[in-house]
Amino acid sequence: ETAIFREPAIEMSFDLIVKGGTLPDGRTADIAVSGDRIAAVEPRIEAEAGRVIDASGCLVSPPFVDPHFHMDATLSYGIPRINASGTLLEGIALWGELKPLLTREAVKERALAYCDWAVSMGLLAIRTHVDTCDDRLLAVEALLEVRKEISPYIDLQLVAFPQDGFYRDPTARQNTIRALDMGVEIVGGIPHFERTMEDGRRSVTELCEIAAERGLMVDLHCDETDDPLSRHVEQLAYETQRLGLQGRVNGSHLTSMHSMDNYYVSKLLPLMAEAEVSAIPNPLINIVLQGRHDTYPRRRGMTRVPEMLKAGIRVGFGQDCVLDPWYSLGTADMLDVAFMGLHVAQMTSPQDMRRCFDMVTRESAAIMGLEDYGLEPGRKASLVVLDAGDPIEAIRLRAERLCVVAGGKVVAERPRRDTALSLPGRPGSVNRRHTV
Ligand code: FE2
DSSP, X not given: OOOOOOOOOOOOEEEEEEEEEEOTTSOEEEEEEETTEEEEEESOOOOEEEEEEEOTTSEEEOOEEEEEEOTTTTTOTTSSOOOSSOOHHHHHHHHHHHGGGOOHHHXXXXXXXXXXXXXXXXXXXXXXXXXXXXXXXXXXXXXXXXXXXXXXXXXXXXXXXXXXXXXTSTTHXXXXXXXXXXXXXXXXXXXXXXXXXXXXXXHHHHHHHHHHHHTOEEEEEEOOSSOTTOOHHHHHHHHHHHTTOTTSEEEEEOTHHHXXXXXXXXXXXXXXXXXXXXXXXXXXXXXXXXXXXXXXXXXXXXXXXXXXXXXXXXXXXXXXOSSBTTBSOOOSOHHHHHHHHHHHXXXXXXXXXXXXXXXXXXXXXXXXXXXXOSSSTTSBOOEEEESSSSHHHHHHHTOOEEEEXXXXXXXXXXXXXXXOOOOTTOOOOOSOOOOX
16 A cells, blocks of 8 residues: 655634625635634635535625714604604704703614614624714714724724704814814714805815814715705815825715706716715615705706716715604615615616625725725625625615624524415415526
């Protein structure tokens, strides 16, 4: 017998292997996890593991990302009353009635309850605005605590957001700066809510200067109105360019662009692209709040998503609200957001539908600057196993999240749900179908 000399086999063992899933790009792969990191992504990994999850036939995606939310208001629907007109302005007024009633404990409790929903939906990165128009800044304190407590499983970014106007509210300016001093990491604003167009313009300038001075990112609620002449995003692109903030600035909503003159937009989009200003429309909220002053035809009020993508502007879809003064529904499901965005923007080609999935996952992660995000070795081991064959089917079904892994740990699981049909001669296959 010939002695076969072999290198001793490398003792391979992982904490977790997710086997046989289909990645968003169509590859089939096994994903091995060690600690809180992705250790390997290969067509086949044969090794010991503390746990093996069979994902064959399922889409395995990096987590959902919500780049625009209001966690200080969430789950407050009906307190102290509901929004009767359904408009943005009544929502702001209603939030103003609720604000003095808030306690730090209640804000924190609701935020943590929402985070549980988010985890169950595989939503593991959230950028939330936090209202700084309250001398007590208790929502800021509450969300700073929440950010810390949930950091093992959710990446939470906070935006200092002067809801009642950086200049319009008498103490908003000082409180916004205080919030940044307390550890809120992004500069927010609401130029279209200032008293005049000129005050709005000035607020964009000062907010960008504050960000430049402190080395922070900017995310403004910008032109959230049906007024075609609300053009603060132009100023936002200008200040981004002037202050060298390229790639760190985002305009949220930009609904006025829906109503703008086409010629003007053809000038505006290249300016945004040049300044690398990204955009976050919020399809559920935009379709529900905008156009409320119209009769018919009634404007949809969502910004020009396909045109921005074509111009090379990065776009992510946000959720904005769940059960709060502005929105009476919501489940922390970013597939609802992608589904609505796809319809309102009429992005129905296979390529565009896939893009809509990207806009609630990796495009939004890029806007948030999440360097640890993605299914590549070395990145944070966070992922979602979906009961769908591919991203398009995930949107079509708002597919069940069968397993959610955050930082290498399984944090949510649910069994596959099959409907047992009682029809003669019809086997019980429902819904799932291989798409293009
Ligand atoms: Fe918002």
